[in-house]
Amino acid sequence: MNDPADGLRIGAVRKNFSAMEVLRDITLHVPQGEFHTLLGPSGSGKTTLLKIVAGFTPADGGEVALAGRRITDEPPEHRNIGVVFQHYALFPHMTVAENIAFGLRMRRAPKGERLERVAEVLRLVRMTGYDHRRPASLSGGQQQRVALARALVIRPELLLLDEPLSALDRKVRLEVREELRRIQAETGVTTVMVTHDQEEALSLADRVLVLESGSVRQQGAPADIYRNPVDEFVAGFLGAINLLKVVMDGEFLRIGAQRLALSTGQIGAAPAACSGAMHLAVRPEQVLAELGHCESPAGCVNGRLIATVFGGPIVTLRVDVEGQEVSVLALSPDVLSSDSWRPGAPVQLRIRQARLLPATGLAP
Amino acid sequence: MSGSPRRRLRDAEAVSPFMVAILGLCLTILFVPLVIIIFLSFNASPYGTFPFESTLKWYVALFTTSNLLGPTLLSLEISALVALNAALFGTMAAVWLDRRASRFGGGLFRIGLLSAITVPWLILGLAMLLVMNAIGLGRSLVSIYLGLLATTLPYVVFIVVARLRSLDHDLDHAARSLGARPFTSFLRITAPLLLPSIVSGTLIAFMVSFNNFLIQYFLAPFGVQTLPLKIYTLIRVGYLPDLNALATIIVLVTCLLIAILHRLGLRSAGLPGGATP
Amino acid sequence: MTKRRLLQGLTTPILLLPAALVVALMVVIPLAVLVWYSFAADGPGAPLSLDSYRRMIASPLYGWLALKTLWTAGIAALITAAIAWCPAWALSRLPARTRNLILLAIVIPYLTSYLLLIYSIYVVLGPGGPVMALFRLIGLAGTGASILYTPTATVVMLVYENLPLMIFVLFSGMQRIEGTLLAAAGSLGAGRWSRIRHIVFPMSAPALVSGLVIVFVPMGGAFVESQILGGPNGLLLGNVIADQMTRADDPSFGSALSLLLLLGTLVLIGLVSLVGPALERLRSDRRTRDVRLA
Numbered sequence: 001m002n003d004p005a006d007g008l009r010i011g012a013v014r015k016n017f018s019a020m021e022v023l024r025d026i027t028l029h030v031p032q033g034e035f036h037t038l039l040g041p042s043g044s045g046k047t048t049l050l051k052i053v054a055g056f057t058p059a060d061g062g063e064v065a066l067a068g069r070r071i072t073d074e075p076p077e078h079r080n081i082g083v084v085f086q087h088y089a090l091f092p093h094m095t096v097a098e099n100i101a102f103g104l105r106m107r108r109a110p111k112g113e114r115l116e117r118v119a120e121v122l123r124l125v126r127m128t129g130y131d132h133r134r135p136a137s138l139s140g141g142q143q144q145r146v147a148l149a150r151a152l153v154i155r156p157e158l159l160l161l162d163e164p165l166s167a168l169d170r171k172v173r174l175e176v177r178e179e180l181r182r183i184q185a186e187t188g189v190t191t192v193m194v195t196h197d198q199e200e201a202l203s204l205a206d207r208v209l210v211l212e213s214g215s216v217r218q219q220g221a222p223a224d225i226y227r228n229p230v231d232e233f234v235a236g237f238l239g240a241i242n243l244l245k246v247v248m249d250g251e252f253l254r255i256g257a258q259r260l261a262l263s264t265g266q267i268g269a270a271p272a273a274c275s276g277a278m279h280l281a282v283r284p285e286q287v288l289a290e291l292g293h294c295e296s297p298a299g300c301v302n303g304r305l306i307a308t309v310f311g312g313p314i315v316t317l318r319v320d321v322e323g324q325e326v327s328v329l330a331l332s333p334d335v336l337s338s339d340s341w342r343p344g345a346p347v348q349l350r351i352r353q354a355r356l357l358p359a360t361g362l363a364p
Numbered sequence: 365m366s367g368s369p370r371r372r373l374r375d376a377e378a379v380s381p382f383m384v385a386i387l388g389l390c391l392t393i394l395f396v397p398l399v400i401i402i403f404l405s406f407n408a409s410p411y412g413t414f415p416f417e418s419t420l421k422w423y424v425a426l427f428t429t430s431n432l433l434g435p436t437l438l439s440l441e442i443s444a445l446v447a448l449n450a451a452l453f454g455t456m457a458a459v460w461l462d463r464r465a466s467r468f469g470g471g472l473f474r475i476g477l478l479s480a481i482t483v484p485w486l487i488l489g490l491a492m493l494l495v496m497n498a499i500g501l502g503r504s505l506v507s508i509y510l511g512l513l514a515t516t517l518p519y520v521v522f523i524v525v526a527r528l529r530s531l532d533h534d535l536d537h538a539a540r541s542l543g544a545r546p547f548t549s550f551l552r553i554t555a556p557l558l559l560p561s562i563v564s565g566t567l568i569a570f571m572v573s574f575n576n577f578l579i580q581y582f583l584a585p586f587g588v589q590t591l592p593l594k595i596y597t598l599i600r601v602g603y604l605p606d607l608n609a610l611a612t613i614i615v616l617v618t619c620l621l622i623a624i625l626h627r628l629g630l631r632s633a634g635l636p637g638g639a640t641p
Numbered sequence: 642m643t644k645r646r647l648l649q650g651l652t653t654p655i656l657l658l659p660a661a662l663v664v665a666l667m668v669v670i671p672l673a674v675l676v677w678y679s680f681a682a683d684g685p686g687a688p689l690s691l692d693s694y695r696r697m698i699a700s701p702l703y704g705w706l707a708l709k710t711l712w713t714a715g716i717a718a719l720i721t722a723a724i725a726w727c728p729a730w731a732l733s734r735l736p737a738r739t740r741n742l743i744l745l746a747i748v749i750p751y752l753t754s755y756l757l758l759i760y761s762i763y764v765v766l767g768p769g770g771p772v773m774a775l776f777r778l779i780g781l782a783g784t785g786a787s788i789l790y791t792p793t794a795t796v797v798m799l800v801y802e803n804l805p806l807m808i809f810v811l812f813s814g815m816q817r818i819e820g821t822l823l824a825a826a827g828s829l830g831a832g833r834w835s836r837i838r839h840i841v842f843p844m845s846a847p848a849l850v851s852g853l854v855i856v857f858v859p860m861g862g863a864f865v866e867s868q869i870l871g872g873p874n875g876l877l878l879g880n881v882i883a884d885q886m887t888r889a890d891d892p893s894f895g896s897a898l899s900l901l902l903l904l905g906t907l908v909l910i911g912l913v914s915l916v917g918p919a920l921e922r923l924r925s926d927r928r929t930r931d932v933r934l935a
Binding site: 390 | 661727754755863883
């Protein structure tokens with residue numbers, strides 16, 4: 001129906017609260033049918049952006065367009081956008097069926113069609129049979145399914161999810177997350193989710209936008225920005241990472257007294273600004289730890305074990321490399337089977353993949 | 365021995381029998397006068413003297429020969445009118461205060477409302493009379509109505525605002541995103557959720573207005589007597605058996621209203637205790 | 642678009658208008674007029690003068706009456722707090738069901754017309770009533786004697802009608818004290834009395850102060866209580882103020898006296914709210930000194 005190039009377009013949106021700049025010149029495009037995530041810490045402006053798209057808050061500048069239609073000044077009731085809220089926002093004085101039918105009533109759909117579409121969407125979220133229950137008698141996960149059904153029944157052109165999983169228990173969260181993925185795929189509705197949980201963002205979305213202090217730091221496919229963060233903030237926000245102070249020394253990187261050689265395949269292209277202080281960013285799972293000393297500086301540094309932290313299937317090794325602490329993940333059986341992994345033991349660290357980032361001290 | 369520290373911990377959270385005894389004593393003190401009045405309303409002696417001889421004649425007298433009935437009805441009428449208007453205007457103002465007010469305007473309005481219930485009503489009533497005299501209304505039913513409205517509005521506004529504050533604004537957002545216009549959203553979503561607190565506010569306004577002697581004292585036209593004014597003039601006469609009967613009925617009605625308030629969630633009425641809705 | 646804005650622009654004043662008009666006409670303007678009248682001893686048209694205030698100062702009667710009123714209200718407020726403290730604490734520790742039931746019961750006298758309460762106290766305190774009978778029984782009073790028509794009766798009434806309110810305020814402050822805190826203190830060896838003294842009392846002190854203020858203000862403006870129960874020696878400033886408006890027909894003097902009462906009330910409240918923090922500072926100074934000595 002729509003040109004897939006359309007979907008949601010946001011152009012140079014700005015927002016100030018009194019003197020504070022909450023959003024500055026945000027531009028993004030969510031093509032028809034895709035699932036995008038706005039990821040950022042609290043105060044990054046992600047919820048404000050969502051409210052501007054939904055029409056709850058006016059923008060101070062910029063444009064919002066949906067399916068080729070400019071909606072910047074439209075009130076929320078004219079936008080045809082489904083919204084799922086963090087705390088469900090189900091109408092407590094209405095039954096499940098009445099909640100879901102509310103949007104259809106507002107559209108003056110005839111009763112027969114209402115009943116049919118409510119039943120259909122209840123099936124979609126697997127809540128058939130709950131029609132006459134009150135929201136208060138449902139569990140958090142069930143309430144969020146109903147909220148999702150209520151937002152979807154109006155066949156919105158865009159689905160907005162505001163931290164939809166954060167009020168749920170961990171186990172239910174995983175369950176609802178899978179449901180969300182399935183339902184989005186089944187309906188094919190263009191979706192934007194706001195979250196501060198990187199795992200959620202990485203596992204659900206086609207594309208992730210990392211927001212910080214009101215501007216987009218990086219956007220791309222989840223695996224891509226996880227592996228190639230543009231700066232320390234993005235690197236740190238997407239998951240645990242080691243930042244090692246290094247100095248460029250010709251072909252080598254110098255860490256304290258040690259030299260380390262990494263191939264272009266391992267380190268990618270070095271950033272343009274190679275002068276000045278640099279950090280070698282290494283994810284804990286990209287290092288292979290073995291007892292003993294390196295044979296060559298090719299992808300290997302020496303360290304000394306400080307401690308092992310047991311965490312079920314995996315063990316975190318805390319290793320001292322030239323006065324800097326490095327966290328390394330290892331499988332528990334590999335470490336626990338031997339007595340030699342004790343504090344003080346010499347350890348060689350083989351780095352599989354790393355990035356060189358300018359040292360900004362902005363890591364979260 | 366092993367159980368003793370745990371028992372001591374539980375004891376530390378529990379309340380001592382001494383305190384509970386004082387609570388009982390305090391409740392007794394609070395209720396003795398009311399209970400005595402109720403008791404005496406069934407006593408045949410017109411001077412409250414013993415021996416006790418049970419009768420219902422004072423209740424019969426109350427509805428036939430007593431001069432208390434007229435003032436009671438007048439008080440009921442005025443209070444009902446005041447309470448209903450306070451509920452309407454108070455709810456409107458509460459919505460304004462919660463959704464529309466600027467910080468400055470809202471603050472100013474709040475100070476006005478607070479003054480209406482913190483300045484002693486003796487002084488406020490006197491000041492109201494000065495203004496009513498100046499604008500030509502003087503002591504009149506209109507003045508009483510306005511004065512009682514001013515002293516009951518704050519209760520409604522504060523009760524309804526507290527409920528509005530506790531409502532999730534996302535409910536309104538949700539309704540809007542589903543296609544409801546602002547007014548429709550208010551009517552279909554906000555208003556039903558506010559209803560218990562509006563009813564609570566109306567009941568409280570009714571009781572405050574019914575009992576507000578000082579405002580009525582200063583603003584009632586000469587010759588017009590509300591119930592508190594009537595009691596005030598009669599009380600020096602001494603023991604009044606038909607007043608005992610009326611007091612008993614009023615206390616029972618008060619109990620009923622409190623039970624209703626409790627069902628609506630007393631806490632939302634700004635009073636402690638009770639289930640929250 | 643513009644139509645919507647216009648509509649929104651219109652609803653705002655319509656929502657506020659009735660309530661704002663009533664509050665302005667019956668609260669704000671009257672209080673302003675009260676101040677103005679106090680300077681208009683020769684009628685509202687004449688030039689302003691200080692005559693009413695001069696008259697107030699000229700006779701020691703009014704200053705003395707103001708002091709007596711504040712003293713009566715203060716004593717009554719303190720007695721109310723003293724009576725209400727233990728019940729409020731017990732209430733805050735009782736199981737929820739019992740507690741709610743008792744709170745509901747206490748609301749009954751709170752919402753009953755205080756003229757009815759005055760009447761019932763009048764009956765109870767009268768020479769033939771049960772209180773005097775009890776006093777006679779234990780030899781505290783002679784036949785026919787009664788505390789009715791004495792200032793004591795006024796205080797009794799003020800305490801009685803404000804007791805529920807004081808219990809509510811204290812209760813809501815004390816309710817926030819977590820039982821685990823007391824358990825922690827108990828586990829550290831604090832007995833019942835020291836738990837009350839070192840944990841409950843300091844933590845509920847703010848509620849105590851606000852309770853005192855909340856009951857003190859209307860007590861200062863008491864008028865019917867003293868008129869009916871106080872007897873010839875029990876008149877308070879409120880009675881004189883009311884008389885200026887009704888019998889003496891001197892609104893200017895009445896206004897000046899009202900302002901005297903308001904001012905006195907404010908000053909006393911200010912002192913009370915200053916005393917609390919000052920005591921606290923004194924105590925913490927002593928504590929640090931103790932620590933240093935140790």
